[in-house]
Amino acid sequence: MAELIAVRLRDPHAVVNAWDRVANFRDALLPLDPFAPDERIDEMLERFRPSVLLDEAGTHKLPGAEVPGGTALVIATSGSTGPPKGVMIGEAALRHSTRASVQALGCQPDERWLGVLPMHHIAGLQTVLRSRSVGVEADLHARFELDALATTEARHVALVPTMLHRAVEAGLDLSRFASVLVGGARLDPELRAAAEDAGGRLVESYGMTETCGGCVYDGRPLPDVEVRLGDGDRVLLRGPMLCDGYRAGEQTPRDADGWWHTADRGRLSEDGRLELLGRLDDVVISGGEKIPAAEVSAVVASHPAIEDAAVVGVADPEWGERVVAVVVLADGAAPPTLDELRDHVALSLPRRSAPHGLVVTDAIPRDGLGKPDRTTLLDLAARADG
Numbered sequence: 001m002a003e004l005i006a007v008r009l010r011d012p013h014a015v016v017n018a019w020d021r022v023a024n025f026r027d028a029l030l031p032l033d034p035f036a037p038d039e040r041i042d043e044m045l046e047r048f049r050p051s052v053l054l055d056e057a058g059t060h061k062l063p064g065a066e067v068p069g070g071t072a073l074v075i076a077t078s079g080s081t082g083p084p085k086g087v088m089i090g091e092a093a094l095r096h097s098t099r100a101s102v103q104a105l106g107c108q109p110d111e112r113w114l115g116v117l118p119m120h121h122i123a124g125l126q127t128v129l130r131s132r133s134v135g136v137e138a139d140l141h142a143r144f145e146l147d148a149l150a151t152t153e154a155r156h157v158a159l160v161p162t163m164l165h166r167a168v169e170a171g172l173d174l175s176r177f178a179s180v181l182v183g184g185a186r187l188d189p190e191l192r193a194a195a196e197d198a199g200g201r202l203v204e205s206y207g208m209t210e211t212c213g214g215c216v217y218d219g220r221p222l223p224d225v226e227v228r229l230g231d232g233d234r235v236l237l238r239g240p241m242l243c244d245g246y247r248a249g250e251q252t253p254r255d256a257d258g259w260w261h262t263a264d265r266g267r268l269s270e271d272g273r274l275e276l277l278g279r280l281d282d283v284v285i286s287g288g289e290k291i292p293a294a295e296v297s298a299v300v301a302s303h304p305a306i307e308d309a310a311v312v313g314v315a316d317p318e319w320g321e322r323v324v325a326v327v328v329l330a331d332g333a334a335p336p337t338l339d340e341l342r343d344h345v346a347l348s349l350p351r352r353s354a355p356h357g358l359v360v361t362d363a364i365p366r367d368g369l370g371k372p373d374r375t376t377l378l379d380l381a382a383r384a385d386g
Contacts, residue, residue: 001066004074004247006050008032008041012140015119016128018054028071030086031120044076048086048247067247074247075122075209078367086247087209089122096240097212098129100222105179105203107134107156114154114177115140116163122213123183127158146170158205160184160370161191168194175199183207183214185370186276186294188301206276210243210252210260219273227274228259234280235264265292284313284321291323291353299348300325300355303341305333308364310372312381314357324357324381328364335360359383 005027007018015031022029030050032041045053051064067074072091076084107130115127115138131138131154139154144163149172158181159167167174174180174195182192183205195202205214215225215237225239236259245252253261265277278294285291293311301309308328313321329335335358336344342354365376 002069002071003027003052004030004048004050004064004067004071006030006032006045006048006053006062008034008053008055010034010056010142012115012119012124012142016140019125019128023072026069028067028074028088030074030076031125032076033118033120044084047083048074048076050074068244071244073122073125075125076120077209078371078373083248085250087122088244088247089209089212090244093212093241093243094129096224097215097222098126098133100224100241101126101214101217102130102133104217104220104222105156105181107178109134110136111155111178112136112153113138114148114152114157116144116148117158117160122209123158126213130156146172149174152176155179156181158183161187162366162370164195164200165191168198171198173199175201177201179203181205181214181217185366185372186298188298206274207241208262211237211239212241212243215239215241216274219269219275221274227268227272229266229268230259230261232280233265233267233277235262235266235274235276236260237262284311284323286313286316286319286321286323286356287352288320289352293323296323296325296345296349296353296355299345300327300341302348303336303344305330305336307331310364310377311355312374312377314378314381316356319356322356323353324359325355326359326361326364326377326380328362329360357381 005022007015009015019029049064051062053060070090071088072094073089074086111134113127113131117124127138139152141148149167155178157177164182180200180202187204192202203217206216207214215222221227228236230236238259242260263279263281265280267275278292282293283290284293297309297311306327307330310326314324316322338358345354359380361380365373
C-alpha cells in the first residue's frame with residue numbers, strides 16, 4: 001500500500017518538485033486546483049482521503065487512508081454533472097501513455113514541451129512526462145498566456161480549443177511548434193483550418209482522465225490501444241493506458257473482457273478512423289424525440305451572428321424537455337431572434353431539433369480543459385423565456 005499526498009500549490013514547478021518527492025517514496029499524488037474555493041477543496045479532501053496536504057501554508061497531516069501500491073496519481077474529474085470522481089492511475093498505465101504519445105507525435109530528443117494546462121488535470125501533468133521522456137524539462141506556466149506561445153523555445157504544446165482560438169485570433173505564428181496537440185473538447189473544423197493556415201501542425205486528441213488523457217490521435221488509436229463500438233454506437237476502449245478504478249469506490253464501466261464503456265457516441269470509417277458524434281448523455285428528449293445536443297450546438301454556432309454556443313435541455317411540462325441554446329455573439333453582432341435561429345438550424349437538421357429558447361451570455365462556462373460546465377449552463381438556460 002502507499003500514502004496519498006494532496007498538493008495545492010500555484011507554482012507548477014513546486015507541484016512537479018512535490019510529485020518527484022512523492023514518487024521517490026512510491027506514494028501517490030493528488031493534485032488539487034489551487035484556485036478552487038476552500039469549501040470545494042474541503043469536499044475533495046473528505047471524499048478522497050489523502051493522508052497529507054501540502055499547500056502554501058505548509059504540510060498538514062490528515063486522517064486519510066492508503067491507496068493500492070503502484071498507484072501514481074489520483075486525479076479528480078470535473079464533477080460538472082455530479083460529485084467529482086478520484087481516478088486512480090497506475091505507474092504502468094502512465095508510462096505506457098507517455099511512451100505511446102511521444103512515439104505517435106514523433107518527438108525528438110531534447111524537444112521541450114510547453115506546459116500551459118492546469119497541473120491538477122492529467123493533460124497538464126502529461127506535458128511534464130512527455131518532455132522528460134525526451135531528456136528535457138517542460139517550460140511550465142501557472143496560467144495560459146499568449147506571450148508563452150509567442151516566446152517559448154519549446155517544440156510541442158498541448159492546448160484546449162479555447163486556447164487555440166485565442167492564439168489564432170491574436171495572429172500568432174504556430175509554425176514554431178513541431179506539434180500542437182488539441183484536446184479536452186471538440187475541435188471545430190473551421191478553427192482547425194485557421195490554425196493550420198497559421199502554420200500549426202495540429203493533432204486532435206481524444207481521451208479522458210481514465211485513459212491517462214488522449215489515447216486516440218486524429219481518430220487513430222495510439223499503439224496497443226483498441227477501439228470498437230458497442231450498443232447505441234457507444235465508444236469502447238481497451239488497452240494498458242486504462243486507470244485502476246475510482247478512489248471513492250464507484251463502479252467502473254469496464255466489462256469482463258477489459259473494455260471501458262465510455263459515455264461517448266461515435267462511428268468508425270472503413271479504414272478504422274474514429275469520429276466522435278457527441279456524448280450519449282448529451283441528448284435532449286423533447287416530445288419523445290432524441291435530439292443530439294452536440295450536433296445542434298455546432299449548427300447554432302455556425303450562425304453568422306454567433307461566435308460560440310452550447311445547447312441543453314430544460315424541464316418542460318409539455319415537452320418533457322425543451323431545447324435551449326446558450327450563445328455568445330460575434331463582435332458587433334445583433335442577436336438573432338429565436339425564429340431566425342430556428343430557421344437556421346432547420347436548414348441542416350430536422351426542425352424538431354431547433355431551440356425553443358435562446359439565452360445570450362458573455363462566455364460559455366467551461367472548466368479548466370475547455371469542457372462546457374453543464375450545471376452552470378442549465379442555470380443560464382433557465383433564464384430563457386421559451
